[in-house]
Amino acid sequence: MQSGRSQSVVGPIPERVQAFQPADSDTRGKHRILAELKRLEQEARFLEEELEQIERMEKASGxxxxxxxxxxxxxxxxxxM
Structure with a gap:
């Protein structure tokens, strides 16, 4: 369930950013945007792994x-005594 969604959400983001780049070459702004995207992708992967671990855990009542x-x-x- 999580893996299909992660591929569709995480994959196309850099392509959309590259298509959205302004005409002038502001490399610092571009670098910041790509660094933020990389951080968000890593956070999304971490959260998906954590959700998968929670789904595999035993029920709390047991x-x-x-x-x-x-x-x-x-x-x-x-x-x-």
Whole structure:
């Protein structure tokens, strides 16, 4: 689900920027725009990877039940018996 969307969103952005460039050659402005696009693409990839990890994670209720059962079976060493 995420991979198809990332290819369609991330891929054509540099081409659109190159088509939008002004007639005069302002290389500093062009460099800034391309650097910002690269940063945004990296952030988008990071967020997509994070979403994929979240989708693969176990449900929270199952993890809470497991932790609760472990806590109930192991006595607290700081509390007197």
């Amino acid at each position: 993890a809470c039940k497991e932790m609760l059962s472990n806590m109930e079976t192991t006595p607290d060493p700081l509390l007197p």
